[in-house]
Amino acid sequence: MTIMTLAIKVRKKKRSLAAADRSGKKLKRKLRLRRKKHRIKTRLKGKLKLRRLKRKGKLKVRRKIRMKRKKGLRRRKWKLSRKHRRFKKKRLKARRKKRSPVPPQAAVVEAVPPPAAPPSVGPGNAPGINLIGFIRAEIGLGESARLAARAIQTTDVPFGILDFPLNVASRMDDTTWAHKETQHPAYNTNILHMNGDSLLHAQMHFGQELFQGRYNIGFWHWELPDFPDENLPGFDLVNEVWVPTSFVHESVSKKSPVPVVRIPHGIEVEVSPDINRDTFGLPSNQFLFYMMYDVQSHTARKNPQAVIEAFKLAFEMNNPNVGLVLKINNMSFQPSDLEGLRELVSGHSNIYIIDRILSRVEVNSLLQCTDCFVSLHRSEGFGLGLAEAMYLGKPVVATNWSGNTDFMNPTNSCPVNYQLVQVGQDWGPYKAYQTWAEPDVHHAAQLMHNLVNNPEWRHSIAANGQQTIRNEYSPQVVGQMVKERLRSLGLV
Numbered sequence: 001m002t003i004m005t006l007a008i009k010v011r012k013k014k015r016s017l018a019a020a021d022r023s024g025k026k027l028k029r030k031l032r033l034r035r036k037k038h039r040i041k042t043r044l045k046g047k048l049k050l051r052r053l054k055r056k057g058k059l060k061v062r063r064k065i066r067m068k069r070k071k072g073l074r075r076r077k078w079k080l081s082r083k084h085r086r087f088k089k090k091r092l093k094a095r096r097k098k099r100s101p102v103p104p105q106a107a108v109v110e111a112v113p114p115p116a117a118p119p120s121v122g123p124g125n126a127p128g129i130n131l132i133g134f135i136r137a138e139i140g141l142g143e144s145a146r147l148a149a150r151a152i153q154t155t156d157v158p159f160g161i162l163d164f165p166l167n168v169a170s171r172m173d174d175t176t177w178a179h180k181e182t183q184h185p186a187y188n189t190n191i192l193h194m195n196g197d198s199l200l201h202a203q204m205h206f207g208q209e210l211f212q213g214r215y216n217i218g219f220w221h222w223e224l225p226d227f228p229d230e231n232l233p234g235f236d237l238v239n240e241v242w243v244p245t246s247f248v249h250e251s252v253s254k255k256s257p258v259p260v261v262r263i264p265h266g267i268e269v270e271v272s273p274d275i276n277r278d279t280f281g282l283p284s285n286q287f288l289f290y291m292m293y294d295v296q297s298h299t300a301r302k303n304p305q306a307v308i309e310a311f312k313l314a315f316e317m318n319n320p321n322v323g324l325v326l327k328i329n330n331m332s333f334q335p336s337d338l339e340g341l342r343e344l345v346s347g348h349s350n351i352y353i354i355d356r357i358l359s360r361v362e363v364n365s366l367l368q369c370t371d372c373f374v375s376l377h378r379s380e381g382f383g384l385g386l387a388e389a390m391y392l393g394k395p396v397v398a399t400n401w402s403g404n405t406d407f408m409n410p411t412n413s414c415p416v417n418y419q420l421v422q423v424g425q426d427w428g429p430y431k432a433y434q435t436w437a438e439p440d441v442h443h444a445a446q447l448m449h450n451l452v453n454n455p456e457w458r459h460s461i462a463a464n465g466q467q468t469i470r471n472e473y474s475p476q477v478v479g480q481m482v483k484e485r486l487r488s489l490g491l492v
Helices: 003-056 059-099 104-109 140-153 196-206 229-237 246-253 304-314 335-345 360-369 384-391 441-453 455-472 475-488
Strands: 126-133 159-163 187-193 215-219 240-243 260-262 287-294 322-329 351-354 372-375 396-399 414-416 418-422 435-439
Touching: 126 140, 140 159, 140 187, 140 384, 140 475, 196 229, 215 229, 240 246, 246 260, 287 304, 287 360, 287 384, 304 322, 304 335, 304 372, 304 441, 322 335, 322 360, 335 351, 360 384, 372 384, 372 441, 384 396, 384 455, 396 441, 414 441, 435 441, 441 455
Parallel strands: 126 159, 126 187, 187 215, 215 240, 240 260, 287 322, 287 372, 322 351, 372 396, 396 414
Antiparallel strands: 418 435
16 A cells, blocks of 8 residues: 555545534534523423412412421421331340349439420529428328428428419318418429329419429329320429329329429328327227328229228137227218118227318327328328338238338238239229239238237337338428429429
């Protein structure tokens, strides 16, 4: 191949490449123009559409719909992530429990997280306590509020009392704390001694102003393992809940969205030296067993029939050396219960029923006059009568289940064996599906018999019981627990 031929071929190749390049550029230019035209058309269409929407007044509506959709998506995503975090937290807790089980008492005293910020100090909002409850009512809830006042008084925390007289079908004559009663809340912390279902009535009675800008604590009682849904709306009005025992703590914690803290009752019993057995027409030469209950607390739960049966099993009929005293409060609300009890004790001259109204000092003095307290309850939130008897140095025979097990054990009292059974039928707030204890009356009878015949053992457990209550449940000890909790929250 000559040099001339080679040069011609190279020239042809260059021409063909240049032609291809020109055609490629033309194609690109065409595509660019097409895209540009499409964009211009789209913009024009959009502008025309906007003009039409503006004319019709629909643009704002469209924007609102779009924003709502976006918010909905965000909320859904947030809910899902929150649900996932809860699930992970729950699973982690379950794993930890499997590895190292925590005893119930430890679970009660574990640290409770404080709120983000305490209420600000202002008029009617100084550091201190507004104690709110049935302060004059002669019922268990009223007595628990009065015990709280006594415990708080042992500290240097200032407090005032707001009496709540509504929804109490009982006597309202206890004026022990009338000197501390006020019409308006003066402090930054409310302690409401009433259950969740009563809080809504309190809100209506006192107004929402009572709750606003204050740290609200509900002091609640309950006697069965499953906390009732009727009380759940009460959680919306409180920042935390205090309960008197580990048993109530476990029940409430399962459904509580707020911290639950165990603060027991402070026990102190005032008696009159001028009141004795003659005051109540009781024999002076008998060993007297004693049971006391309020009909409004439900006879089925307090179970006086079991106490009568155990007494009959323990001692022969009309034994002159022993007796049983039954003190029944508010019997007028359920007169049929009294008739049933009278039938049970008919023919037994050493079983005495006292159903007349007594003052608090008279009730305490009656307890002081007797020798042993018996409670074969099916359930208790705390067991105030039992603790008061132990404070006075009386031996106590009681079902070994529910709230009273916080302060009762075989060295300081006589715990009675039991079996857990279904409630079976509705008894007021205690529904058929729930569980409670059926005490062993034969075991109770044996313990009652031994107490009479073994004075050395009787004195030993009575002394231990008195020491437990006076050392661990005194108003001073409980008052300090209240103060420390409020201090940890930055409220005092």
